[in-house]
Amino acid sequence: MDSEQAARPPIDIAVGILVDSRQRLLIAQRRPGTPGAGYWEFPGGKREDGEPVAECLARELAEEIGVHECVAEPLIRFAHAKGERPVRLHVSRIDAWQGEPAGLEGQTLAWVRRDELHAYRLLPATDVILNAFDLPRRYAITPASSTADVDRWWRALDQLLARGIRLLRLRDQGLDDAAYGALAADVVEAAHAQGTRVLVDRDIDLCGAVGADGLHWPVARLIDKGRPDLGVDQLLAVSAHTDSDLAMAARCGADFAVLSPVASTSTHPGAAPLGWDGWAAARADHALPVYALGGLGADDLATAERHNAQGVAAIRGFWPAA
Structure with missing residues (x-):
């Protein structure tokens, strides 16, 4: 064209x-x-x-x-x-x-x-349509295990999986690659037993080694590395904060994105919240499913869907208080 x-x-x-x-x-x-x-x-x-x-x-x-x-x-x-x-x-x-x-x-x-x-x-x-069709409405993100009571963290994860979460991002920036890989292997095993897919934050080699279902990268890493050569059934998710981030994610072939923050969060206290109007303006009509993230939980699903969100992504909003 x-x-x-x-x-x-x-x-x-x-x-x-x-x-x-x-x-x-x-x-x-x-x-x-x-x-x-x-x-x-x-x-x-x-x-x-x-x-x-x-x-x-x-x-x-x-x-x-x-x-x-x-x-x-x-x-x-x-x-x-x-x-x-x-x-x-x-x-x-x-x-x-x-x-x-x-x-x-x-x-x-x-x-x-x-x-x-x-x-x-x-x-x-049609691939964009099918991505949206396949993806669940809730995308759970783990809090760091490295700063928590590990036994309590695992109890909370077990509860989360038992509640029917079907897509999970293992987020733990405080761990080195070896420790993260060991944790990821155990999380993938537990999640797959419940029918839950797991995305990891590191490189494609670690993703393959632990049997994860794809990668979740910041948009800057996608720009730097390009889309990784994932398997047919694996997913690439991208963290976005602006309209231009989403445009880049769509151009580079991301399967979906998260756009944040809708509201203020303790994870990123210095980030100015978009609010729902700002979120919808940035989301626009970009050709990929986009989750709303930032200070949200299950009670926000209907609002998110009205603003053309795939659903809600959350850490504390979904993580059980084990």
């Missing part, structure tokens, strides 16, 4: 991910003679001027695949310019609807398991 095309205002598109009782996702193949012909996509369509996004989604799904009374949960909003025209996608997950999906406009439909989607030629930027 040339610079003139990229400068055009994006078209707003409402997208629905229908998930059936077997946890299969509905995709549709674009028809010959349409932009992106042959590619597969999640159903949806263009928003009319002044039309609310929810009404657009309901109308498009009724017209395209014949379903109605959809129960839609907003998932992510982001913009990209990877096709013939810049678009802003408003994506929702739909687990309940009325009617039997059918290709009413001549398109082919397929119900596909999540782990089978790689076999289909998907529209550009």
Whole structure:
């Protein structure tokens, strides 16, 4: 796409991910003679001027695949310019609807398991949608074990995992690499037993050695090192504090980011809080899922989602008082 095309205002598109009782996702193949012909996509369509996004989604799904009374949960909003025209996608997950999906406009439909989607030629930027679909609403970050009662720290971690946290960052800047690696190996073992993925803060070699599920880096390290060569199922998360940080994270291929601080925190007492308005302005429509971080907890999930957050990341907000 040339610079003139990229400068055009994006078209707003409402997208629905229908998930059936077997946890299969509905995709549709674009028809010959349409932009992106042959590619597969999640159903949806263009928003009319002044039309609310929810009404657009309901109308498009009724017209395209014949379903109605959809129960839609907003998932992510982001913009990209990877096709013939810049678009802003408003994506929702739909687990309940009325009617039997059918290709009413001549398109082919397929119900596909999540782990089978790689076999289909998907529209550009579908990876961003799938990252948001796969990621949980809560991202827990550990407090330092090196400054705590170790037995108490482990009791708290066990409680956290038992409560259903599914994504965890092991953060302990006070440990050298050897001590951090030893701790990480034990944490990964405990977390995997509960079905929880663990991201580590160090290098790719340590990540592989302990069997972690990816890396969490500051944006400065991503700029310096570039995206590491992680495995297919591993994640790269980035800590961001500004709009430009998020833009860099998206350009470098981060799978998700955390943006902070929303509120004042004891971890970073000198950092000026963004507040929700400032957080939303910085988050904007960057093409990656973004967690809200800083003085938040589970009670802030609904507010975070209203501001286009993937969910909430927290240390003390999730860590049990063991």
